[in-house]
Amino acid sequence: MYKVLMIEDDAMIGDMVSMYLGEEGFTVMRKENGQDGAEAIYKFAPDIILLDLMLPDMDGLELCRRVRQTSGVPIMIVSMKNKVVERVNALGAGADDYMCKPFSMHEMSARVHALIRRSNTYQKKSDFPAVQSIAVMEVQPKAAVTKKDGDKSIMLNLHTRSMLVRGQIVETTYSEFEIMKCFVNNPGRVFSREDLLQTVRGFDSYVTDRAIDVHIANLRKKIEDNPKEPQRIRTVWGVGYKYM
Template identity: 35%
Template structure:
């Protein structure tokens, strides 16, 4: 049912941490807490969580650095918590590999909505190991996307993507040559009405291209910017 998902709450303000914990546990999520970046990183790396709520502004090791270090080892979905006016930090968080962000002050209902949306999308892309299923693979020159295994290979080399980067690539690749504007991608890939900066899409596209380009320039070039409109996945005849 997905209702027993494990959520790590990382927030140095006890009041906010307790409030979020209370609302998550009302929804039957299992929670664990950390009040600093060092403890958060240790927990995130050594234990398995379905999602991490990560505050940006923390003493000693901030949320951006924690996010970057988690991404070196794991692809656990991460939602950043940022204060109003910290636009630069929000962009930094997305560039570090966060899947979403929530701006303080926030309502507990918004947190639950965002958590459910990210968990739903994440669960749809997990490897299906218990049931035999038909292979669900998209194959292009330079690029292969195995949706059942949530695996991307470019020119034979596996590419490590965050859940959101993978979802964005798969969504574009399912409909080659179709142009999507940023609003469409936010709504369809993030799976809810996203009250955020359209640069969220740009940032994820940039990271996706960079990762593909490290192993295959041809694969990276398949993600095309349509100036003034949005993005498309382009397949050239070889």
């Protein structure tokens, strides 16, 4: 049974979502403000978070950023704000999906299932040998990979869905991890935005070309020595991106 944490101060919407998802077998906990929601994340350990942007005590985007610093749990924004810039900002803050109110309960349920299904895909690989759950791409010659200089490789652990950069764990969203996995497994290959869209798009998930650009910008901040002059994730003008 999957657990859903809804951080939403609108009682009507909260009750409707709780009732609908409850009938589908989810265990739903609702908190009406950001502080209570933040505390519930670690006590309740949800499989997904439904987060409103306009909370009575804090900005939902700020809460999203705080959660993403320490957790990879899928986050779906549910908000009245429907401008493209709001959706882009939410994705940039670490959200995995965005729904505008009012919304179809059926569509919301489909997106929740899609995000949880995607997040659990690699957990099922625990029966495989550990060596099969790790994809490694060295971005510097082996001679440069020394303990003194620091680890110059990027390692993706498909079981824990974690990324190691220069020997340090770096948090990623699910979409960022999927994009990075494509890059690491196919160095030098040029991926169009449509290729990457198909990689991260879940069933009925809202993902756009602009969202891909945001994910790429976020990844560059996390893996590049100088994100403004990227050496690893290169732009191929008029086509897309490639990983060196």
